[in-house]
Structure formats: structure tokens, C-alpha cells
Amino acid sequence: DSGVTQTPKHLITATGQRVTLRCSPRSGDLSVYWYQQSLDQGLQFLIQYYNGEERAKGNILERFSAQQFPDLHSELNLSSLELGDSALYFCASSSQGGNSPLHFGNGTRLTVT
Amino acid sequence: EDKVVQSPLSLVVHEGDTVTLNCSYEVTNFRSLLWYKQEKKAPTFLFMLTSSGIEKKSGRLSSILDKKELFSILNITATQTGDSAVYLCAVANQFYFGTGTSLTVIP
Numbered sequence: 284d285s286g287v288t289q290t291p292k293h294l295i296t297a298t299g300q301r302v303t304l305r306c307s308p309r310s311g312d313l314s315v316y317w318y319q320q321s322l323d324q325g326l327q328f329l330i331q332y333y334n335g336e337e338r339a340k341g342n343i344l345e346r347f348s349a350q351q352f353p354d355l356h357s358e359l360n361l362s363s364l365e366l367g368d369s370a371l372y373f374c375a376s377s378s379q380g381g382n383s384p385l386h387f388g389n390g391t392r393l394t395v396t
Numbered sequence: 397e398d399k400v401v402q403s404p405l406s407l408v409v410h411e412g413d414t415v416t417l418n419c420s421y422e423v424t425n426f427r428s429l430l431w432y433k434q435e436k437k438a439p440t441f442l443f444m445l446t447s448s449g450i451e452k453k454s455g456r457l458s459s460i461l462d463k464k465e466l467f468s469i470l471n472i473t474a475t476q477t478g479d480s481a482v483y484l485c486a487v488a489n490q491f492y493f494g495t496g497t498s499l500t501v502i503p
Contacts, residue, residue, distance in 0.1 A: 285438065285440075316491060318493075324495070325484070325493050325494060325495035325496055326439070326484065326486075326493040327493075328490060328491060328492055328493070331490065331491075339489075339490050341490070341492075373438065373439075375491075381425075381427030381428055381488030381489040381490075381491070382427060382428065382446075382488075383444075384430055384441045384444050385430070385441070385486070385491055386441065387438035387439050387440075388438060389437050389438050390437060390438060
């Protein structure tokens with residue numbers, strides 16, 4: 284168990300809808316990262332937060348947004364969903380950014396129908 | 397643009413074989429290179445490398461980093477069926493991942 288908790292495990296929704304994915308980092312970790320993994324694709328970096336502030340952005344669509352709250356949990360909001368957004372969404376946390384490893388949650392499987 | 401490239405994309409070996417997985421990178425603000433193993437779900441951490449030429453070992457797995465040539469290798473000796481997985485390389489600062497090498501070990 285990595286200590287990173289993601290909810291829900293599975294989500295099935297229709298095109299055009301909006302969903303929120305939630306992540307609680309490991310105790311003491313200030314950095315949260317979000318990744319998207321489509322079928323047979325690598326991990327695509329979406330966005331990083333550090334202690335409530337956005338630190339870096341990757342290939343995140345404008346329809347997607349995220350935030351990190353004062354208690355350090357993070358939410359990833361996906362709106363106007365399209366079929367191509369179906370993927371496994373991972374959250375990971377680390378204590379010291381690039382100087383310590385990422386620890387991953389078990390992911391949220393999103394299916395858009 | 398930051399880039400992490402892994403090779404080969406896929407590898408099928410017999411139990412007992414030794415394999416070498418490659419990761420090359422071009423990133424700004426390099427801090428570390430990490431290797432992960434992904435089976436069915438979340439990637440699990442294997443190694444973190446920050447200094448050139450220093451080998452990290454864990455059982456049958458070992459890894460080394462060459463910061464001058466911008467690459468790393470992951471070696472697995474005496475492979476077992478339990479080593480079958482996708483092996484991912486990531487480079488920090490921003491933790492960009494390569495597309496991974498899929499390893500299948502046949503009994």
C-alpha cells in the first residue's frame with residue numbers, strides 16, 4: 284500500500300458530463316501529481332501541485348482543471364467529457380519534488396460512453 | 397521539449413535470461429531518474445538515480461545512470477515469470493515518463 288488514496292475506483296459516465304476525481308496524498312507529502320494513462324499508452328503528465336499552489340502543467344486539456352486544498356488532498360475536474368477521455372487517471376505524491384520518488388495511488392478508471 | 401525514450405518497446409524472454417532495458421532523456425532541470433514496475437495497476441517504485449556511474453541494486457535488479465550521455469539502463473538477471481510487467485522510466489524535476497518497455501518472461 285503506497286499510502287496514496289484515490290476515489291472513486293471506477294467511474295462510468297456519458298459524453299458531455301463532468302466528473303471529479305479525488306486524491307489524498309501520503310501523510311507528509313506536499314506535492315501531488317496527476318497523470319492520464321490511456322490504453323497502451325504511457326503515463327501522460329497532467330499537472331503538479333505543491334502545498335496548494337500549481338507548480339507545473341503538462342499536456343492538460345483546457346476542459347480539465349485541478350486544485351489542491353489546505354488539507355493537501357487534490358481534485359481533478361474533467362468537463363465536457365469525450366470518448367477519448369476514457370483512461371486510467373493516477374494521482375501520485377512525493378515529499379521533496381524531484382529529490383524523492385513518486386508514490387502512486389491505484390488510479391481511477393474513467394469510462395466515457 | 398522534454399523527452400524520455402525507452403527501448404525496446406517490448407521484450408519476450410525465457411526464464412533465466414538476463415535483460416537490459418534502456419532509457420534516454422532530454423530534459424531541462426534534471427534532478428533524478430527513476431525506474432518503476434507496472435503490473436496490473438499502479439506503478440511501483442524500483443530505483444532513484446541522481447549521480448552518474450553509481451549502480452543501484454536490489455536483488456536481481458540493478459540500474460545505472462550516465463549523466464554525460466543522458467541515459468540509464470535497468471538490468472534484470474535470472475528473470476522469473478513474476479518479472480513480467482511494463483517497466484517505466486521517469487525523469488524529474490517534473491516526472492516525465494517514457495512509454496515503457498513491456499517485458500514478458502516465458503516459463
